[in-house]
Amino acid sequence: THVVCQPCFGCKYTDCVVVCPVECFYEGDKILYIHPEECIDCEACVPECPVEAIFHEDNVPEEWQGFVELNAEMAPQCESITEKKEPLADN
Numbered sequence: 001t002h003v004v005c006q007p008c009f010g011c012k013y014t015d016c017v018v019v020c021p022v023e024c025f026y027e028g029d030k031i032l033y034i035h036p037e038e039c040i041d042c043e044a045c046v047p048e049c050p051v052e053a054i055f056h057e058d059n060v061p062e063e064w065q066g067f068v069e070l071n072a073e074m075a076p077q078c079e080s081i082t083e084k085k086e087p088l089a090d091n
């Protein structure tokens, strides 16, 4: 699976969700999550994220390891997001 990490927090550019073929993104208040049982590792979202927040679970930087579990825990509790929306970050 792929994982959304710290750079997404407070940004939510949502460019990632429109390219996902399996609609595996879920929306938290400040960050998006990827559902690990739905992600097919196509990697389409990786280059779309302007802040490089998405990593394969095996390549998550050390300081963001906690996001692997966080995505798995939170995705099932959040609403699916499949359309781009206004980002939180205004840059």
Ligand code: F3S
Pocket (backbone or CB within 6 Å): 004, 007, 008, 009, 011, 012, 013, 014, 015, 016, 017, 032, 048, 049, 050, 051, 052, 053, 054
């Ligand atoms: Fe977040 Fe990047 Fe998607 S900032 S919402 S992971 S495009």
